[in-house]
Amino acid sequence: MKLVFDKSIPGRKGVDLPPAGVPQAKIDPTLLRSSPAQLPELSELDVVRHYTQLSTMNFGLDSGFYPLGSCTMKYNPKMCEAIAADARFANLHPLLQMAGGLKESQGALAMLHHMQDLLCEICGMAAFTTQPMAGANGELTGVLIMAAYHRARGNTAKKVVLIPDTAHGTNPASAAIAGFEVRTIKSDRSGDIDIEALRSALDDSVAGVMLTAPSTLGLFNPNVRKIADLVHASDALMYYDGANLNAIVGRCRPGDLGFDIVHLNLHKTFATPHGGGGPGSGPVGVCDKLTPFMPAPLVTETSGVFKPDFDRPQSIGQVAPFYGNFGIILRAYAYILRLGCDGFADVSETAVLNANYIRHRLKNYYDLPYDQVCKHEVVFSAKRQAANGVHALDIAKALIDRGFHPMTIYFPLIVPEAMMIEPTETESLETIDEFCDAMIDIARIAAENPESLKACPTTMPVGRLDETRAARQLDIASI
Amino acid sequence: MPYTPHSASQREQMLKTIGMTREQLFADMPKDLGCGAPHIAPGLSELETLQRIDGLARRNNQPGISFLGGGFYDHFIPAAVPALVGRSEFYTAYTPYQPERSQGTLQSIFEYQSALCRLMNMEAANASLYDGGTAIFEAVMMAVRITGRNKVIIDSAVSPIYRAMLTTYTANLDIRIETIDAADGRMNRRDVLATIDDSTAAVVAANPNFFGAIDDYSDVAKAAHAHGALFILSVYPISLGLLKSPGEMDADIAVGEGQSLGMPLSFGGPYLGLMTTRKTHVRRMPGRIVGRTVDGSGREGFVLTLQAREQHIRREKATSNICSNQGLCALTSLIYLSLMGKSGLVELASICRDRAAYAMNKLSAVKGVSVKFPQSPVFNEFVIELPTRADTVARAMVAKGISPGMPLGDMFKGMDNCLLVAVTEKNSPHDIDKLAAAMEGVL
Structure with missing residues (x-):
């Protein structure tokens, strides 16, 4: 489809603005740009048609099943969208609270305060900040808290963070960008972090261990408490990557498992939209001894008045301009109110039931490297099909032609030809069955007519795109 | 329960199919770890939830x-902006890992990168960062990587909020931030220029600055370049309707807060981190980048490119830890700019x-x-x-x-x-x- 710029007609306009209604002011010409930015010249309808057409070349959760593993593509309730659009929240200026309008900002601050408390209760932590603006930003915040804690204790030797080889790439990247050295710990045969390898890596230089529970293989590590004891015994901290909280939410709390720092992905477990790649929200919770290091401000309450608390001398400081992605936090808050105490156990149970149902239905057709009860997601391997020339990528593209969004492929890295399927709790049995039928059909074709899958997808506006050319003949802007 | 669709008999049927009981689904979790349901209030109906939130909204009172x-x-945000951004094909999608199924998101990001380059007069843009503050931090990290140096000079007339964020993010790193106090609400040229030396990675300024003053920083860029340092400029994008652009001042990295391009204030977020640079620095730039290419039949299409910079491939050696961008906010700004x-x-x-x-x-x-x-x-x-x-x-x-x-x-x-x-x-x-x-x- 043509770019929006290529539809431009000189002189056409999409908005009309009011007259200034005051005398024209002058700015020194040396401070002005030499010519206007070459933005499109289109009518409102041109713009509406262009982006409506582009939207039809997309696939969202509302379009169909989206079992993208590790991303928890659960339904985003429309109620939450309506709430976030409410002008009484949407028009509130974040500086009003510090510009004579603390009283006029009480609704927003009360919500944030209640949200901090709710997340503490759900995760078993002592304090929560809503500042981090995405999961990876939460990781960085958590690791900075880790650094501040050791620094405050004068423990300058703590320079290493241990991370299992199954971890999301953001874990090592966040630790590195915070100034830590990263050491990778192998997984054992059951897919859990190798305890012996961990034990021998735990020396005085280790500041903390970052774990995902259940792991990215969708497996819950039964030794997690033992690991926490080991880590704590060498004066290191336990970090919980909350990407997979959906599997245990409502029945088990990271704090009770021995984790000291937790980040959540509100766009996963708490049902806020993924937005085509953000905005997300990555609140961070900590145990009691780490509360002094939390980012400032937190929202506090004194005799019924909510206010930002900047007076936190040991704080790592601000990680976001205010309280993070407020509009996203508000959506998640509404979702938590809606679910309440019993709703979350139902979320995790149904998510786990759905994943195990898929595991059961597909295990005769695809290789299952870890054949045991899984949690919210199940990881298959296309090894069997690959022997016949059909790879995980081909299976993914065949799913597109059958009306599904593919699963995550080639992650986790330790599983060759990985296909990571996360159905979430909001999908119906009928949808899941249709998906399994499609996967079984693709497995049959992979055996009978493997070549035919190489052409997929054939029903899309474009076929498989040349990614090598994209990187070599870099064309990243039309200027 | 809301949002879980199975009937009781379907649940039974599924358990029967897999040959497990409800308890067995969680048998791998040792019993003593279980802590039961969180102690929060029982769930509310949709109507009750809306009423509860209305009670909070009434306690906000943004002056008219x-x-x-x-x-x-x-x-002002034209009505077409939220109407288009609110199409669920956009907002309920995720990162476009499957390009053939995500051309809507991918083309719009390519258009966003293009619009931003045109606005800033820069050569390359990423698919967005979280906000204006993290954009400055990422720009500083980029400059440190490019120059191999660790001294960063920042004008105190850059937003105090962003300067505080920069301090937070660099606290554990070997980076020296030298803040030069503004004079009469403007950059103290003499002190800034005197501080630039051969250990300087970058000079950071804002236009307009926090006090609203506008400037032409071409001379600062020139002085930085003379010492092999980079010039980073943070801008307010609406002002670029009139003001000299970062490219015209010869900035190496131009960043900014994109909220003013069609996003409501929403008590602090979600906002939009703008980032643009020179073509030569693209491989050191953080975040997603979309490129134009062709399919097997020569049809034009768009893909995520240069992913070897990113955390999911490079892990601890990545240019940044960022994973998601602010996709929907980038789309918002693009539609806003197309209408304007x-x-x-x-x-x-x-x-x-x-x-x-x-x-x-x-x-x-x-x-x-x-x-x-x-x-x-x-x-x-x-x-x-x-x-x-x-x-x-x-x-x-x-x-x-x-x-x-x-x-x-x-x-x-x-x-x-x-x-x-x-x-x-x-x-x-x-x-x-x-x-x-x-x-x-x-x-």
């Missing part, structure tokens, strides 16, 4: 007339400039009020000095339904009587008259 800015601006168009953005910036000048005249005519930095040219924001504490004045005026601006006493020493006033197209000349009259009333 507001001159509050400080880096976050109340601009070439002439609309110029008109909009002109209205802001003209009304700000009018407001400056009106307010300085109020007895006891003066413009704090009369030598500084401004775009749409400026500092006034009051005969009394600005926070007291602001409080009194907000209580009367007019937010006059941001008191600066908590942010800058010795500025207790100073107020930062921002004007946008939403402030009519009549509103400005009311502001001046109300201020006269409380002083």
Whole structure:
């Protein structure tokens, strides 16, 4: 489809603005740009048609099943969208609270305060900040808290963070960008972090261990408490990557498992939209001894008045301009109110039931490297099909032609030809069955007519795109 | 339960199919780890939830007339913007890992990168960062990587919020931040230029700066380049309807807060981190990048490219830890810029400039009020000095339904009587008259 710029007609306009209604002011010409930015010249309808057409070349959760593993593509309730659009929240200026309008900002601050408390209760932590603006930003915040804690204790030797080889790439990247050295710990045969390898890596230089529970293989590590004891015994901290909280939410709390720092992905477990790649929200919770290091401000309450608390001398400081992605936090808050105490156990149970149902239905057709009860997601391997020339990528593209969004492929890295399927709790049995039928059909074709899958997808506006050319003949802007 | 669809009999059927009981689904979790349901209130119906939230919304009261800015601006948002962004094919999708199924998201990001380059007069843009503050941090990290140096000079007239964020993010790194105090509300040229040396990775400035002053930093860029350092400029994108662009000043990395491009203030987020640079630095740039390519039949299409920079491939050696961008916010800004168009953005910036000048005249005519930095040219924001504490004045005026601006006493020493006033197209000349009259009333 043509770019929006290529539809431009000189002189056409999409908005009309009011007259200034005051005398024209002058700015020194040396401070002005030499010519206007070459933005499109289109009518409102041109713009509406262009982006409506582009939207039809997309696939969202509302379009169909989206079992993208590790991303928890659960339904985003429309109620939450309506709430976030409410002008009484949407028009509130974040500086009003510090510009004579603390009283006029009480609704927003009360919500944030209640949200901090709710997340503490759900995760078993002592304090929560809503500042981090995405999961990876939460990781960085958590690791900075880790650094501040050791620094405050004068423990300058703590320079290493241990991370299992199954971890999301953001874990090592966040630790590195915070100034830590990263050491990778192998997984054992059951897919859990190798305890012996961990034990021998735990020396005085280790500041903390970052774990995902259940792991990215969708497996819950039964030794997690033992690991926490080991880590704590060498004066290191336990970090919980909350990407997979959906599997245990409502029945088990990271704090009770021995984790000291937790980040959540509100766009996963708490049902806020993924937005085509953000905005997300990555609140961070900590145990009691780490509360002094939390980012400032937190929202506090004194005799019924909510206010930002900047007076936190040991704080790592601000990680976001205010309280993070407020509009996203508000959506998640509404979702938590809606679910309440019993709703979350139902979320995790149904998510786990759905994943195990898929595991059961597909295990005769695809290789299952870890054949045991899984949690919210199940990881298959296309090894069997690959022997016949059909790879995980081909299976993914065949799913597109059958009306599904593919699963995550080639992650986790330790599983060759990985296909990571996360159905979430909001999908119906009928949808899941249709998906399994499609996967079984693709497995049959992979055996009978493997070549035919190489052409997929054939029903899309474009076929498989040349990614090598994209990187070599870099064309990243039309200027 | 809300949002879980299975009937009781379907649940039974599924358990029977897999040959497990409900308890066995969680048999791998040792019993003593279980802590049961969280101690929060029982769930509410949708109607009850909406009523509860309405109770909170009633406790917010953004004054109908507001001159509050400080880096976050109340601009008019055409109705077509939320209508298009609200299409669920956009907002319920995720990162476009499967390009054939995600051409809508991918083409729009490519258009966003293009629009941003055109606005900034820069050569390359990423698919967005979280906000203006993290964009400065990422730009600094980029400069440190490119130059292999660790000294960063920043003008104190860059937003104090962003400077605080930069301090937080670099606390555990071997990076020296040297903050040069502004003089009369503008960059202290002499001290900045004297501080640049061969260990300098970058000089960071903002246009307009936090006090609203506008400048041409071409000389600073030149001085930085003479020492092999980079010049990083943070901008307010609406001002680029009129003001000299980062590219015209020869900036190496241009960043900014994109909120003003169609996003509501929403008490601090979600916002949009803008980042652009030179083509030569693209491989050192953080974040997603979309490129144009072709399929097997030669049809044009778009893909995520240069992913070897990113955390999911490079892990601890990645250019950044960022995973998601602010995709929907980037789309919002693109649709906003497409509607405003070439002439609309110029008109909009002109209205802001003209009304700000009018407001400056009106307010300085109020007895006891003066413009704090009369030598500084401004775009749409400026500092006034009051005969009394600005926070007291602001409080009194907000209580009367007019937010006059941001008191600066908590942010800058010795500025207790100073107020930062921002004007946008939403402030009519009549509103400005009311502001001046109300201020006269409380002083």
